[in-house]
Amino acid sequence: MPTGLIFDIKKFAVHDGPGIRTTVFMKGCPLRCAWCHNPESWKREPEILFYEQRCIGCEKCFEACPSGALRIEDGKRAYDRDRCRHCYACVDVCYAEATIKCGREVTVEDVMAEVEKDRPFYEHSGGGMTVSGGEPMMQEAFVFSLMKRAKETGIHTALDTSGYVRWEVLARFQEVTDLFLYDLKLVDEARHRTYTGVSNRGILDNLKKLSGAGASLMIRMPIVPGYTDGEADVEAAGRYLSSLDGDRIRVQLLPYHRLAESKYERLEDVYPLKEVPAPPKERMERLRELLSGYDLDASVGG
Ligand code: SF4
Ligand code: SF4
The missing domain is CATH 3.20.20.70 (Aldolase class I)
Known part of the structure; x- marks a missing residue:
């Protein structure tokens, strides 16, 4: 099936x-x-969604990202889609559910x-x-x-x-x-x-x-x-x-x-x-x- x-x-x-x-x-x-x-x-594949209002600024997603796709620029979260390896480590560590995986x-x-x-x-x-x-x-x-x-x-x-x-x-x-x-x-x-x-x-x-x-x-x-x-x-x-x-x-x-x-x-x-x-x-x-x-x-x- x-x-x-x-x-x-x-x-x-x-x-x-x-x-x-x-x-x-x-x-x-x-x-x-x-x-x-x-x-x-x-x-056609899952991707990352970011709910800015939910973010508590704990920075765990930055620490978890193995590819440097997430960083802080001008005091704000920046996401580099081209560097993302779609490992979803950032989703796993975001307890505020500000970063979520779209696609199931x-x-x-x-x-x-x-x-x-x-x-x-x-x-x-x-x-x-x-x-x-x-x-x-x-x-x-x-x-x-x-x-x-x-x-x-x-x-x-x-x-x-x-x-x-x-x-x-x-x-x-x-x-x-x-x-x-x-x-x-x-x-x-x-x-x-x-x-x-x-x-x-x-x-x-x-x-x-x-x-x-x-x-x-x-x-x-x-x-x-x-x-x-x-x-x-x-x-x-x-x-x-x-x-x-x-x-x-x-x-x-x-x-x-x-x-x-x-x-x-x-x-x-x-x-x-x-x-x-x-x-x-x-x-x-x-x-x-x-x-x-x-x-x-x-x-x-x-
Ligand atoms: S892990 Fe979630 S709450 Fe923490 S900084 Fe990243 S997006 Fe914001
Ligand atoms: S999915 Fe993986 S590579 Fe992409 S931003 Fe999140 S932690 Fe980094």
Whole structure:
């Protein structure tokens, strides 16, 4: 049985598919979206998070580090990622839990034990389990086994994916996925490449094939002022989505928020969208109306 590397399991999630859900966050992502709100998901291996407010300045982590990756600069803790050997000695000695390891290896049984605890909530709310990330398909063998197990035990399964994966892999997941939460960031290929680091050709092709195959889909579009909120971009998405086969397509517009800022601080990284505000409600409603004009079932998500 394959094992998986996760960075979180979120209970009582209400924005990751229908009803009350348990969301499993996988590590690893091939995209680098400028507005990413889960930067701790990017690397396929565990990494160090630093909670500055918890630090009591005992300096034990500096003493424990065998590679000189931790030192004091201008009276503050400095972490040299390139020198880090990922031995986690600093985590072991930090009793204040200011330095922690992000990333935990788990089995299907480990995750299912957590997911099973909330089965009564799924049954009452029409919820279930969602696998998210990162990009879950980077750990396809583990995620397939996990979703297969959940489905076999009668738990509704949703897969939150960027769609940036070979079609053969995605096609196989239809067997174990009740609902695909499919990200659509931009239809314009050049700007998609600029803001996410990858082409969207395969993503759009996969979406066409999934809808043609009759998969249950919820398209999710992040609305980020100055990046993805242009009316021309939203209309291009509307035209593309309305050309797909299958039932009336459901689209959820997700307003950008700045809650991830502290995550970048914990990774001792720079938050790239400091100046970008959350889109006003009226703007979200205007974009929702535009999409509805393409005979899409459009809504604004949380
Ligand atoms: S061991 Fe923890 S509490 Fe002590 S200095 Fe390092 S990060 Fe701060
Ligand atoms: S994981 Fe090991 S090498 Fe990296 S900073 Fe911590 S003690 Fe140093």
